[in-house]
């Protein structure tokens with residue numbers, strides 16, 4: 001039982017498909033804890049502060065560093081060494097994929113949100129629907145300040161090790177304070193996305209007005225091979241948020257913001273990338289350089305210094321195979 005062992009990760013890996021029993025118990029101070037489904041754990045303080053926080057990891061099953069990070073936070077909460085003063089929902093996204101150490105089993109779960117799961121069959125589609133429901137029930141309970149940090153790690157090496165993806169805001173200003181929160185947590189790079197997506201963070205941002213981000217915390221590694229020191233800064237920012245201590249938002253923290261310049265979807269099996277398999281995220285190219293080819297169609301850098309992010313020729317047809325980014329333009333609205 002989670003109440004005794006405090007180890008959400010082991011519990012989830014042991015029962016990845018069916019929870020043997022729901023658990024509900026109270027921590028010292030009256031915080032109500034509910035394990036309502038596999039990897040879905042809710043903390044409800046008796047008199048919560050204003051923030052409603054969703055923290056998710058493992059939407060891609062092999063991205064273990066952030067899963068271990070959330071497990072540490074849960075252990076501290078259950079042991080009483082971290083006080084929960086805001087409402088909190090912890091989600092481990094894709095437990096069956098976590099068990100086998102794979103990004104996905106049938107479908108990329110981070111393309112199934114905002115209802116796109118209804119266009120697919122199988123466990124990942126059902127789980128995406130279940131996660132949406134958990135987030136909906138959590139946020140709908142009140143009009144709090146809503147946050148969702150969906151934690152990931154990248155497949156490739158990256159010239160910028162940690163970075164956040166800021167989902168499309170339909171023209172609403174991007175929030176400097178949110179970027180400063182992340183920057184003070186060691187996430188020194190942000191990408192502004194300019195179109196709706198079917199990602200988990202866009203779902204929370206778009207449907208619930210949450211300050212929501214996909215946060216990349218380094219490179220994919222197996223369980224037990226992650227360096228907890230490298231995420232210590234963001235982990236302590238999250239601790240502050242959970243315990244309603246002032247978070248760090250020093251505007252002087254290093255931060256580089258990029259606009260997504262091109263979003264390139266794979267249209268055919270002939271799609272190829274025109275650079276080495278080990279080219280790191282944020283490698284820069286010059287105007288006119290050929291980046292990818294899809295049959296007859298060529299994709300080239302449109303400006304000097306255009307950099308690649310998340311190149312992946314193996315994605316399913318129709319899905320994003322490459323982003324390119326440029327330093328943020330002056331016209332972006334910030335508040």
Ligand SMILES: O=C(O)CCC(=O)N[C@@H](CCC(=O)O)C(=O)O
Pocket residue numbers: 060110152153154155156165197199201214310311312
């Ligand atoms: O390294 C990669 O190629 C993918 C890492 C990853 O899973 N990234 C997320 C980003 C989601 C977003 O754009 O908000 C994803 O591709 O789902």
Ligand SMILES: [Zn+2]
Pocket residue numbers: 059060063152153
């Ligand atoms: Zn991921």
